[in-house]
Amino acid sequence: MRENASKFLPVDNRPPYDVKMIRAFLEHFMWELRIRHFEATHPGTTNPEFTEQLKNCYQRYKTCGLLPINRIDPEGLPASQEKIATNFYYKATAEATQAAITALGSLGDFLEDALEGASRPDQIKECVYGARALLEAAGSDET
Numbered sequence: 446m447r448e449n450a451s452k453f454l455p456v457d458n459r460p461p462y463d464v465k466m467i468r469a470f471l472e473h474f475m476w477e478l479r480i481r482h483f484e485a486t487h488p489g490t491t492n493p494e495f496t497e498q499l500k501n502c503y504q505r506y507k508t509c510g511l512l513p514i515n516r517i518d519p520e521g522l523p524a525s526q527e528k529i530a531t532n533f534y535y536k537a538t539a540e541a542t543q544a545a546i547t548a549l550g551s552l553g554d555f556l557e558d559a560l561e562g563a564s565r566p567d568q569i570k571e572c573v574y575g576a577r578a579l580l581e582a583a584g585s586d587e588t
Contacts, residue, residue, distance in 0.1 A: 447452050449576075451570055451571060451572045451573065452532035453568035453569065453570050453571070454566060455567060455568055456567060456568060456569050457567075461563070461564070461566040462550065462564075462565065462566075463565070464564045465559050467560060468560065469502070469505065469506060469561065470511075471497070471556075472502065473499070473502040473506070473508070473511060474511055474549075475546070475549060476495060476498045476499045476502060477494075477512050478512075478542050478545050478546050478549070479495050479542075479546065480492065480495045480496070480499060480539075481512065481538060481542045482542035482543055482546065483495060483538055484537045485522060485534075485536075485538035485539040485542060486535070488531075488535055488537050499506050515533055515538075517530060517531055522588055558570065
């Protein structure tokens with residue numbers, strides 16, 4: 446739901462956030478999640494496009510991975526039990542990374558509003574919603 450009108454109101458100075466860096470961090474984080482999800486759903490393979498995108502993130506900010514490197518320690522288990530444990534790991538990882546990707550994506554407009562606000566350290570956005578439009582959106586016949 447978007448507002449009918451918006452404007453920026455002045456506020457006391459506050460230190461600015463580095464919005465470019467925040468966006469870069471979120472992009473980097475999303476590529477790591479995508480790769481982890483891909484590797485969990487396609488064990489033993491890599492996605493060259495995802496890898497190239499992540500490589501660009503590494504080079505741009507001279508960083509290494511954000512997420513830890515995970516490995517499975519077989520603890521001397523027989524191969525059949527190690528396979529069950531490994532399959533469980535991949536399934537749980539695929540579910541968790543998909544949930545994280547979905548959650549990050551669902552931030553959508555809120556995240557954009559927050560980044561816009563962060564880029565204007567001396568103003569705050571005021572959004573005005575028309576009550577009539579809200580009633581219509583709610584499907585109410587009462588006016």
